[in-house]
Amino acid sequence: DGGITQSPKYLFRKEGQNVTLSCEQNLNHDAMYWYRQDPGQGLRLIYYSQIVNDFQKGDIAEGYSVSREKKESFPLTVTSAQKNPTAFYLCASSIRSAQPQHFGDGTRLSIL
């Protein structure tokens, strides 16, 4: 069954802590994305990767980091520098840029 898997579904972060959100896809897609969605707001792009070992900052990259060591995986780390991390985080993938994106079911991050 092809798709995108995000984990965990819910995550709590303590002050000063880095946390990592997992995103795995078995769709053989080249491009992967991370978005943040705040209540009642649209999606904002954090980082994207068009190919393995390469990634680019999106509109709100400050306080976040990513890696793309494997085609299937694009983990997002929310660092302690991100002062307002509470949000719904969505990972997506597409065959290539500008093609329809398919989303995982998201991770809800809150501050303890």
Next chain:
Amino acid sequence: RKEVEQDPGPFNVPEGATVAFNCTYSNSASQSFFWYRQDCRKEPKLLMSVYSSGNEDGRFTAQLNRASQYISLLIRDSKLSDSATYLCVVNIGGGSQGNLIFGKGTKLSVKP
């Protein structure tokens, strides 16, 4: 002009009604257009792509007007299950390249 702009709604309609949403975009060179549906607290899901000649999928019709730079979504015979937020999505950067920009969405509520 914002890159992708939608009327946030909400649109409150009775079952069986026909409802239409418009979305304007700023980059005249954009070539990829989509409508997504997002249920409350869920991930966005692709509803349909929008083609130059317009396209239909059951009760849903999508249109593209390049001259005025807008796309539209028409829903006929609304069902209770159509209640959701509808996201307009356009590629930036022009041509078939560039990332997708998601509008903030139009909320639809279908009442019995």
